[in-house]
Amino acid sequence: MAKQLTIAISGSTGFVGKNLRQFLADQNISVISLSRKKHKHFKSEKNIVFSDLDDIPKIKCDALIHLIGIGAQTKDANYELVNVRQTQKIVDLCKRSHIHKIVYISGLGVSDSTTFGYFISKLKAEQLIIKSGLDYTILRASYIVGTDDPLTKNLSKQIKQGTIQIPGSGLYRLQPIAIRDVCKIIFNCVTNKKLSRQIVDLVGPRTISFESYVKKFIRGKKAKIKKIPLEEAYFAALNNPKKIPYGIDDLNIMIGDFTSSHKKLEKLSGIKLEFPVL
Numbered sequence: 001m002a003k004q005l006t007i008a009i010s011g012s013t014g015f016v017g018k019n020l021r022q023f024l025a026d027q028n029i030s031v032i033s034l035s036r037k038k039h040k041h042f043k044s045e046k047n048i049v050f051s052d053l054d055d056i057p058k059i060k061c062d063a064l065i066h067l068i069g070i071g072a073q074t075k076d077a078n079y080e081l082v083n084v085r086q087t088q089k090i091v092d093l094c095k096r097s098h099i100h101k102i103v104y105i106s107g108l109g110v111s112d113s114t115t116f117g118y119f120i121s122k123l124k125a126e127q128l129i130i131k132s133g134l135d136y137t138i139l140r141a142s143y144i145v146g147t148d149d150p151l152t153k154n155l156s157k158q159i160k161q162g163t164i165q166i167p168g169s170g171l172y173r174l175q176p177i178a179i180r181d182v183c184k185i186i187f188n189c190v191t192n193k194k195l196s197r198q199i200v201d202l203v204g205p206r207t208i209s210f211e212s213y214v215k216k217f218i219r220g221k222k223a224k225i226k227k228i229p230l231e232e233a234y235f236a237a238l239n240n241p242k243k244i245p246y247g248i249d250d251l252n253i254m255i256g257d258f259t260s261s262h263k264k265l266e267k268l269s270g271i272k273l274e275f276p277v278l
Contacts, residue, residue, distance in 0.1 A: 004029075004030060005029050005030065005062050005063075005190065005191075006029075006030040006031070006032065006060065006061040006062055007024060007029055007030070007031055007032070007061060007062060007063050007064075007065060007187075007190060008031070008032040008034060008059055008061045008063070008064040008065070008099070009021060009031060009032070009033055009034065009064070009065045009067060010034045010053075010064065010065070010066050010067055010068045010086075010090055011034075011066070011067030011068035011069065012034060012035050012039075012067070013033075013035050013037075013039055014067055015144070015146070015148060015149050015150065015179075016067050016105065016144060016182065017067050019146060019179045019182075019183055020065065020067075020182075020183050020186060021033060021041075021042055021045065022042065023180075023183035023184070023187070024183075025043060025044065025045065027187070028044060029044070029187075030044045030045070030061075031044065031045040031046070032045075032046050032048060032059055032061055033045055033046065033047045033048065034048050034050060034053075034056065035047060035048075035049060035050075036049065036050065036051065037049060052089075053086060053089035053092075053093055054089055054092070056093055058096055058097040058098075059093070059097045059099070060097070061097075061099055062099075062100075062101065062190065063100075063101035063102070063103060063189075063190040064090065064093070064094055064099050064101070064102050064103070065102075065103045065186055066087065066090045066102055066103065066104045066105070066129075067105055068082065068086045068090070069082060069083050069086075069105070069122075069125075070082045070083065071118060071150075071249060071250075071253075072247050072249050072250070073117075073249075079117055079118055079120070079121035080121060080124075082121075083118075083121035083122060083124070083125050084121050084124045084125055084128070087104070087124075087125035087128050087129065088128050090102070091129060091132045094132070094134055095132070095134075099134075100134060100135050101134065101135045101136070101137075101189075101190060102132075102134050102135070102136050103136070103137045103138075103186055103189045104125065104126065104129055104136065104137070104138050104139065105139050105141050105202070106122045106123075106125065106126055106138050106139065106140045106141065107119060107122045107140055107141060107253075108140045108141055108142045108201055108202070108203060108258045108259075108260060109140075109253065109256050109258035110122045110123050110126065110140055111123070116249075116252055116256075117249075118249050118252070118253070126138050126199070135196050135197060136196075136197060137189040137196070137197075137198050137199075137200065138198070138199040138200070139185070139186070139189070139200055139201075139202040140199065140200070140201045140202060140260075141177070141182075141202040141203075142174060142175040142176060142177055142201075142202065142203045142259075142260075143174050143175070143176045143177070144176075144177055144178075144179055144182050144202075145176040145177065145178060145276040145278075146179030146180070146276070147179075151176075152217075154245055154246075155214065155217050155218075157245065158223070159218060159221055159222075162222070162223055162224065163223060163224050163225070163226050164214050164217075164218060164223055164224075164225050165226050165227075165228055165233075165245060165246075166210065166214060166225055166226070166227045166228070167227075167228055167230055167233035167244075167246060167251055167254065167255070168227070168228075168229065168230040168233065168255060169211070169227070170209060170210045170211030170227060171209050171210075171211065172209065172210055172254060172255050172256070172257040173207045173208060173209055173210070173257050173259050174207070174208060174210060174213060174254070174259075175203040175204050175206070175207050175208075175258075175259050175260065175262075176204050176208070176213070176276050177202060177203055177204035177273065177276065178204065178273075178275075178276040179276075181204075181271060181273050181274065182202065184269075184271050185202065185265065185269050185271060188269045188270070188271065192268070192269065192270070194268045194269075195268050195269065198268065200264055200265050200268060201260035201261070201262075201264070201265065202265065203259070203260045203261075203262050203265065204262060204273055204274075204275055204276065205262045205266075205273045205274070205275055206275050207259045211225075213278070216278045217278050219278075228244075230251075230255070233246065233251060234248065234251060237250075
């Protein structure tokens with residue numbers, strides 16, 4: 001009889017975390033959910049509530065999926081505090097618990113040459129994991145799409161207001177990947193040795209311009225598209241954020257036009273990727 005897997009998830013109440021927990025529950029995989037508050041849990045799931053990751057006692061599991069992170073800074077939560085320091089605490093938890101495998105969601109566009117604060121924090125987190133001595137898979141994610149993902153929520157809110165704003169030309173591209181595929185790949189990272197000690201771009205099989213993506217998204221819905229000059233978009237994001245539905249870092253990522261080949265991901269995981277249904 002095959003050994004029953006147990007997988008821990010940090011950041012378990014976010015978009016990816018909730019979908020991953022549901023996916024693992026459907027596969028009858030035991031889950032340890034690490035969160036700051038109690039939440040409704042699935043069968044074969046244990047919820048550990050913490051105020052500080054350093055206070056979590058040893059946990060027994062086969063792998064830890066690290067999803068804690070922020071994509072925008074506030075006075076109370078900056079990139080260094082959340083994306084970097086929390087990753088160090090997760091590494092420490094893995095070491096004291098003798099968890100040998102960590103899977104980390106980083107960002108598409110992260111590189112040694114980046115000057116963008118969000119990507120720098122992700123790069124630092126990656127380096128902490130790589131240098132830890134743990135087995136790892138780092139997934140540099142494009143937009144992960146599914147019901148209630150951040151981009152979908154943003155565009156849906158704009159539709160209710162009657163207009164979707166497109167900063168600049170809208171010709172910059174994204175490479176969305178379906179949340180169902182992401183869940184399969186994360187699970188594959190735990191069980192597939194081909195993904196051991198790998199950094200892989202987590203991207204869908206097709207690139208699409210932001211303008212085309214928006215047009216597909218609003219098809220059949222009553223909403224108009226309004227293009228706004230980039231300078232105006234950045235000025236509003238800095239000085240009047242309620243005027244525009246994108247923050248500075250949202251704009252930096254969108255306009256960065258970050259794309260990659262999906263072939264390495266398909267080859268290593270053995271999963272045929274599908275373009276997300278909009």
